Amino acid sequence: MKQTDIFQAMYQHATIGIILVQPDGKIAKANPFAEGLFGYEKGALDGKNVDILVPDAFRASHHQHRTKYHEHPTERVMGEGLELYAQRKDGSTFPVEISLGHIQHDGQNLAIAYINNITHRKQVMQEVAEGKSRLTSIIETAVDGIITINRRGIVESINPAAAKLFGYDPDEVIGNNIKMLMPEPDKSGHDQYLHNYQTTRKRKIIGIGREVTGLKKDGETFPFHLSVSEVKLKDQIIYTGILHDLSDKKIAEEKLRRYAKALERSNRELRDFAYVSSHDLQEPLRKIRAFGDRLQAKEGDKLSDKGKDYLDRMLNAATRMQRLITDLLHFSRVNTRANPFQLVDLKEVLEGVLSDLEIAIEKSHATIKVGELPSIEADETQMRQLFQNLISNAIKFQQPGTAPVIEISGQVQQRNAHLSSTPGDRIATIRIKDNGIGFDTKYADKIFQIFQRLEGKKYEGSGIGLAICKRIANRHGGDINVESTPGEGTTFLISLATKQLIEQ
Amino acid sequence: MKSKLFTILIAEDDEEDRMLTEDAIEETDLKCHLQFVEDGEQAMEYLLNEGKFKDKNKFPIPRLILLDLNMPKKDGREVLAEIRKHEALRTIPVIALTTSDAPEDISLMYELGVNSYITKPVSFKGMIKAMNGLKQFWFEIVSLPK
Numbered sequence: 001m002k003q004t005d006i007f008q009a010m011y012q013h014a015t016i017g018i019i020l021v022q023p024d025g026k027i028a029k030a031n032p033f034a035e036g037l038f039g040y041e042k043g044a045l046d047g048k049n050v051d052i053l054v055p056d057a058f059r060a061s062h063h064q065h066r067t068k069y070h071e072h073p074t075e076r077v078m079g080e081g082l083e084l085y086a087q088r089k090d091g092s093t094f095p096v097e098i099s100l101g102h103i104q105h106d107g108q109n110l111a112i113a114y115i116n117n118i119t120h121r122k123q124v125m126q127e128v129a130e131g132k133s134r135l136t137s138i139i140e141t142a143v144d145g146i147i148t149i150n151r152r153g154i155v156e157s158i159n160p161a162a163a164k165l166f167g168y169d170p171d172e173v174i175g176n177n178i179k180m181l182m183p184e185p186d187k188s189g190h191d192q193y194l195h196n197y198q199t200t201r202k203r204k205i206i207g208i209g210r211e212v213t214g215l216k217k218d219g220e221t222f223p224f225h226l227s228v229s230e231v232k233l234k235d236q237i238i239y240t241g242i243l244h245d246l247s248d249k250k251i252a253e254e255k256l257r258r259y260a261k262a263l264e265r266s267n268r269e270l271r272d273f274a275y276v277s278s279h280d281l282q283e284p285l286r287k288i289r290a291f292g293d294r295l296q297a298k299e300g301d302k303l304s305d306k307g308k309d310y311l312d313r314m315l316n317a318a319t320r321m322q323r324l325i326t327d328l329l330h331f332s333r334v335n336t337r338a339n340p341f342q343l344v345d346l347k348e349v350l351e352g353v354l355s356d357l358e359i360a361i362e363k364s365h366a367t368i369k370v371g372e373l374p375s376i377e378a379d380e381t382q383m384r385q386l387f388q389n390l391i392s393n394a395i396k397f398q399q400p401g402t403a404p405v406i407e408i409s410g411q412v413q414q415r416n417a418h419l420s421s422t423p424g425d426r427i428a429t430i431r432i433k434d435n436g437i438g439f440d441t442k443y444a445d446k447i448f449q450i451f452q453r454l455e456g457k458k459y460e461g462s463g464i465g466l467a468i469c470k471r472i473a474n475r476h477g478g479d480i481n482v483e484s485t486p487g488e489g490t491t492f493l494i495s496l497a498t499k500q501l502i503e504q
Numbered sequence: 505m506k507s508k509l510f511t512i513l514i515a516e517d518d519e520e521d522r523m524l525t526e527d528a529i530e531e532t533d534l535k536c537h538l539q540f541v542e543d544g545e546q547a548m549e550y551l552l553n554e555g556k557f558k559d560k561n562k563f564p565i566p567r568l569i570l571l572d573l574n575m576p577k578k579d580g581r582e583v584l585a586e587i588r589k590h591e592a593l594r595t596i597p598v599i600a601l602t603t604s605d606a607p608e609d610i611s612l613m614y615e616l617g618v619n620s621y622i623t624k625p626v627s628f629k630g631m632i633k634a635m636n637g638l639k640q641f642w643f644e645i646v647s648l649p650k
Contacts, residue, residue: 283603286626290524293628322626 017115020103023070025049025063028110037117039089050113055087069111073102086115095122145224145243149178150236153194162243165224167217178241183215206230206239211246222247267335274332278325285325289318324451327464331450334471339379341476341500346373346383346430350408353387357395364395364404371409374428376498382472387432389465390492394434399487407433412498426498427478435489444482469494476500510643511537513566515547515583516601517575521624525570525601528631534639539563544578547571548586551593566596568642571618573602573609581612588617595649597642601634 011018017034019027030038030045038045038053045053054062076099086096097116102109139146145162149155155173163170166181173180179187197206209227216222223246231238292315300308347370354361354368361368368391391406398404410430439447446452448470453463466480469492473480477497484490512529516522522540529538541547549555550563557563569587573580580600587593597619602609605623613621622638625631642648 279603282626286603286624287520287524289626290628290631291520294524294527297628 017113017117019045019050019053019113019115020105021050021066021111021113023109025051025066028105034115037088037115038086053086055085055093058085066111069100070109073109073111074100076100086117094119145241145245147173147178147181147241147243148231148238149241150238151194151198153177153179153190156238165216165222165243165245166214172217181215183213183221186212187215214243223250271332271335274328278328278332281325282322282329285318285322289315289322292318328450331464331468331471334382334468334475338475339381341377341379343375344378344380344383345375346378346410346428347375349380349383350387353384353391356388357391360392360395364398366395366398366404366406369405369407371407373408373410373430374412374498376412376428376476376496377500378476378496379472382475386469386472386494389469390432390494393465394432394436394490397434397436397490399435399437402435405435407431428496428498430494430496431491432494433489433491438484438486438488438490440486441482441484444484447482448480509535509537510567511539511564512568512570513539513541513547513550514570514601515541515544515575515580516570516572517542518572521572524628524631525635528628528635529639531632532636532639534635534643536567536643539566543575544580544583547583548578551587551590551596565593567648568638569596569598570601571598573600573604573613581616584613584616584618597648599638599642 011031014031014033017037018029018031019034020029022028027045027048027050030040032042035042035045050066051059051062084096084098085093087093095118097118099114101112101114103112104110139157139159142159142161145165146157146159147155147162148157155176155178158168158170158173160170163173166173177190179190182190196202206228209225211223212226213221214224225244225246226241228239228241231240292311296308296311296315300311303311350370350373354370360366387408391408394406395404408431410428412426412428414426448466450467451463452467470480473494473496477500478495480495481493482490483493514522514525516525526538526540529536539550541550546557547569550557551565553560553563571580571583580602584598584600587596587598594617598617600613600618600621601624602622603624610621622634625634
């Protein structure tokens with residue numbers, strides 16, 4: 001191939017638009033790529049004014065530029081020019097990059113324009129720029145603090161949230177060692193720590209995160225959670241720290257802790273008071289009864305009938321008081337003598353209780369209908385006590401002339417309106433329904449209070465049973481409610497958490 | 505004071521309880537001598553014939569000990585532990601008779617080797633019943649080392 005043929009081929013097949021322009025602005029020659037670029041047929045550009053390739057808006061200024069260029073032609077390489085646009089035959093425009101040269105041909109000064117369509121490149125660059133600004137905006141507006149340091153610990157960037165956290169302007173921190181934000185002993189240890197990490201790769205915080213203490217500009221310290229990640233860039237390593245202020249959380253935690261402690265203390269005092277007082281009250285009472293018994297047994301004959309009656313009444317009152325004290329003790333023991341929670345099959349517990357109550361059930365001709373009952377985490381003894389109290393109540397408060405029918409069933413359901421997932425989320429609801437005498441529901445709250453009784457001496461009891469039931473339900477993360485209609489019956493609804501929190 | 509009657513040692517700091525225990529035992533018609541001490545230290549002095557209890561005839565080794573738990577100076581738990589460690593005393597039956605029904609007291613006393621544990625009955629009738637039970641079991645049913 002001859003050299004001219006080679007040049008000809010290079011021109012014909014160039015993947016860049018090449019256009020030769022005469023001083024008068026007419027196109028002397030455009031290569032096929034240029035024709036394609038602008039959407040013209042082969043040869044269609046020859047002789048046309050080059051201005052037709054310039055968008056209408058730029059056409060006037062282009063004319064001036066071109067004239068100037070022909071007066072002082074210089075080389076201009078790609079990428080140095082302005083951001084330019086070109087116009088296709090169909091009127092659409094596209095961004096181009098143009099480099100210029102000039103040659104002498106037939107005594108004419110011809111300008112050569114090499115034209116690249118940079119639509120795609122521009123798009124990519126724009127995406128990159130957008131991505132970068134988006135990332136910057138995210139970092140700048142983040143609620144958590146973000147700080148980057150280089151491998152020597154020098155702060156390269158700090159976002160407004162982090163700067164505010166420490167009470168500095170970003171400029172006061174950038175370029176300084178990150179140690180300025182640390183109290184001792186971290187301050188002194190940090191260089192060594194960075195060095196250790198870089199030599200041993202042993203992680204203490206990088207890639208893990210933990211609670212640390214920060215030092216504010218005003219000298220105050222505060223807790224925050226710091227997670228650090230290592231970022232390997234092309235030519236360096238930087239560490240990015242994300243900081244989450246824990247001050248409020250810590251204060252709230254501390255408040256809660258103190259409150260819980262105070263509550264625990266007052267609870268304990270109350271428990272101790274109930275226990276000690278009932279325990280200590282028993283002593284003198286026991287003696288009142290014992291000496292009363294002695295008096296009755298040994299000296300009773302010597303008393304008048306009236307005297308005997310007084311003594312009887314005194315001893316009866318002492319017996320009742322004894323019962324109250326014993327009940328009070330039992331009540332206080334729901335919490336003081338509690339057993340640990342374990343998985344309990346309530347059906348099994350109920351069967352045990354029913355067998356204990358066999359005599360009472362037979363005597364009252366009661367019918368007991370037992371439905372499904374779940375297994376839950378509970379104090380088995382207290383579950384037994386709960387069923388025992390409620391079922392004996394159902395038997396006790398029967399309608400005269402009607403045999404008791406007692407229905408017991410249970411189901412597990414999701415707790416309504418729960419805010420967060422806690423172990424008590426699922427609750428077991430146990431229903432104990434009877435056809436007994438019932439009561440007016442305006443007393444519904446009263447019956448669960450200690451020593452409150454609705455019925456007189458016709459029915460035995462001191463009014464402790466339901467109070468104990470309520471306490472047991474409460475201890476098991478639940479409660480007890482009642483529905484009743486006088487003359488029709490009563491239904492107790494007991495809710496119990498299926499999983500118990502560990503007690504303090 | 506010579507007698508072939510058995511001796512029961514009752515360690516009880518409360519005077520009224522001593523009276524009531526004595527009354528209750530009397531009601532059971534148990535023929536025995538009752539010896540009372542008022543705290544744990546006295547109980548040990550009695551058993552070791554020390555101090556005012558030097559006279560072995562007057563203060564013989566008891567056939568049975570009724571031991572209160574909560575007493576001044578030395579409590580019933582300590583007394584029991586010392587008895588069970590003592591060569592000559594370790595076989596004497598010891599019955600805890602106390603107001604405490606705390607599970608930890610009950611299990612500790614059995615661990616220390618108490619023969620039985622009685623929570624003081626709340627009524628005097630109950631007390632007589634308990635003493636009757638003791639009489640029947642410890643003086644009529646069981647055999648003890650001489």
